[in-house]
Amino acid sequence: MTAPTYDLGKLHGGLRLPGHKTASTAHPIRDVPLPAQLALPITQHVGDPAQPIVAMGDVVLKGQLLAKPEGSLGAPVHAPSSGKVVAIEPWPVSGRYGDKAPCIIIECDGEDRAIDPAKEDQHYLDLAPEALLKKILDGGIVGLGGAVFPTAQKLMQARTGDIDYLILNGVECEPYISCDDMLMRERALSILSGAKVLLHALQIESCYLAVESDKPDALQSLGEALGELDDERIILKQVPTIYPSGGEDQLVQLVTNREVPSGGLPSDVGCLVQNVGTAAAVHDWIENHEPLISRVTTVAGDGIANPMNVRARIGTTIADIVEFTGGYAEQADHLFIGGPLTGKSISTDRVPLVKATNSVLVVLKTSFEGHQLPCIRCGDCASVCPVQLLPQQLYWHACADNEAKLRDFGLTDCIECGCCDLVCPSHIPLTANFRIAKGRIQELADEKARAARARARFEARNARLEQEKADRESELARQKESARRAGPAAIAEILKRKKESEGE
Ligand code: SF4
Ligand code: SF4
Numbered sequence: 001m002t003a004p005t006y007d008l009g010k011l012h013g014g015l016r017l018p019g020h021k022t023a024s025t026a027h028p029i030r031d032v033p034l035p036a037q038l039a040l041p042i043t044q045h046v047g048d049p050a051q052p053i054v055a056m057g058d059v060v061l062k063g064q065l066l067a068k069p070e071g072s073l074g075a076p077v078h079a080p081s082s083g084k085v086v087a088i089e090p091w092p093v094s095g096r097y098g099d100k101a102p103c104i105i106i107e108c109d110g111e112d113r114a115i116d117p118a119k120e121d122q123h124y125l126d127l128a129p130e131a132l133l134k135k136i137l138d139g140g141i142v143g144l145g146g147a148v149f150p151t152a153q154k155l156m157q158a159r160t161g162d163i164d165y166l167i168l169n170g171v172e173c174e175p176y177i178s179c180d181d182m183l184m185r186e187r188a189l190s191i192l193s194g195a196k197v198l199l200h201a202l203q204i205e206s207c208y209l210a211v212e213s214d215k216p217d218a219l220q221s222l223g224e225a226l227g228e229l230d231d232e233r234i235i236l237k238q239v240p241t242i243y244p245s246g247g248e249d250q251l252v253q254l255v256t257n258r259e260v261p262s263g264g265l266p267s268d269v270g271c272l273v274q275n276v277g278t279a280a281a282v283h284d285w286i287e288n289h290e291p292l293i294s295r296v297t298t299v300a301g302d303g304i305a306n307p308m309n310v311r312a313r314i315g316t317t318i319a320d321i322v323e324f325t326g327g328y329a330e331q332a333d334h335l336f337i338g339g340p341l342t343g344k345s346i347s348t349d350r351v352p353l354v355k356a357t358n359s360v361l362v363v364l365k366t367s368f369e370g371h372q373l374p375c376i377r378c379g380d381c382a383s384v385c386p387v388q389l390l391p392q393q394l395y396w397h398a399c400a401d402n403e404a405k406l407r408d409f410g411l412t413d414c415i416e417c418g419c420c421d422l423v424c425p426s427h428i429p430l431t432a433n434f435r436i437a438k439g440r441i442q443e444l445a446d447e448k449a450r451a452a453r454a455r456a457r458f459e460a461r462n463a464r465l466e467q468e469k470a471d472r473e474s475e476l477a478r479q480k481e482s483a484r485r486a487g488p489a490a491i492a493e494i495l496k497r498k499k500e501s502e503g504e
Helices: 129-138 151-159 179-186 188-202 216-229 248-256 276-288 318-325 380-384 391-399 403-408 419-423 430-486 488-501
Strands: 037-041 065-068 083-095 098-108 165-170 207-212 234-239 271-275 294-300 308-313 332-337 344-346 359-364
Touching: 037 083, 129 151, 129 188, 129 276, 151 188, 151 271, 151 276, 165 179, 165 188, 165 248, 165 276, 179 188, 179 216, 179 276, 179 294, 188 207, 188 216, 188 234, 188 276, 207 216, 207 248, 216 234, 234 248, 248 271, 271 276, 276 294, 294 318, 308 318, 318 359, 380 391, 380 419, 391 403, 391 430, 403 430, 419 430, 430 488
Parallel strands: 165 207, 165 271, 207 234, 294 359
Antiparallel strands: 037 098, 083 098, 294 308, 332 344, 332 359
């Protein structure tokens, strides 16, 4: 077994939180049976919606492409099982595009027939990095830590700079969520195999695999797999259990002692971070020809009768998943997709599991306590902020809708970790206000970008019309000149054509 290393950078702020993970990690990951119907949103990534290439009535096979990527940050969507497309219509979702979004609805035939994998002649090590990246894109792989940034595009962007380290993020620091922990315990070799593929795609030789100290089973499983693999490029690093050390920038700081600049990316300091689940998904696609059509998710909280981790096909409704685990507990009240600090509260369990769903959390009525009081300027929120922001100041500017001040005070660097909310004695919903303010700023930026694009289109059209007019005039002048040389009859013919072209 390979022992983990400990030399670490320092994380500012953060909190030691109760994990609430023992109930969901008491059992192995269980497979949710194939449901009767799957609902697949065409947007399960940060970029433009994928473009459906199937129609109602089409019979599809497991692994078949249903929607192809659009735009520079697109990702494809594949069929998680065989069946028939019965609708392409708005369906309840939990996403940043509202409460409903276009979904491809498949009625499963229960046979789970898969397409024949493409005939592969070349091992990935024989592929040029660009060809390997294209292949990763074709698998619909996106960041499974919740950000759902298409993996291939993230690798491509990183390759434009100098990357020293691939950092695999096994730091699952938010309470209740344990899907990565269980994946590391049960599929350590697949994660390491995915890491090797990523190292080849990046053409680098160093990978840190970061895992928190409160995950002894995962550390042991990964240590044994590393010993078996005997690949010195991958180093296991044990990090302290402090929330939010799994944030990308915080993890880079902890593991490499390099500070990601404000408004920058880990690649600015030579690092690329990928979630351990993403590495396993890369392995499944590159080695086993299975695109991203299922994932492990945690079903937990006091409102769940039997908390556990399950593997379900993308598109399975939360209702089907919760029913499989044993249903809701009495007094179950609030349903969240994601964790208690960064998750989103939703009003229906008809929403499907998507690539981003790392947790389904159900809490009781009594979990919500505390009425909001005025800020007492205690400064506790600032002392725990991992980005060293001043949350109380940001809050005032968010209430005043002062975009300039919000930018000055670094709102865009806020990682929405919720630490400030947890310590605020006045129960002020700081993070919720920051999310809304960020949304408003993004909307304004989108509006400005749309206006700039419309202006550019208008100016391009005017320039084209001007050019066409100038071309016509120069052609007429040329014809006139050659007609002048040819004689009066030709001039009359030219003038006649000019009148006709002007519609007289
Ligand atoms: S939510 Fe934002 S402001 Fe609050 S502690 Fe986290 S990073 Fe800081
Ligand atoms: S923790 Fe709450 S009360 Fe204290 S300064 Fe921050 S916002 Fe104000």
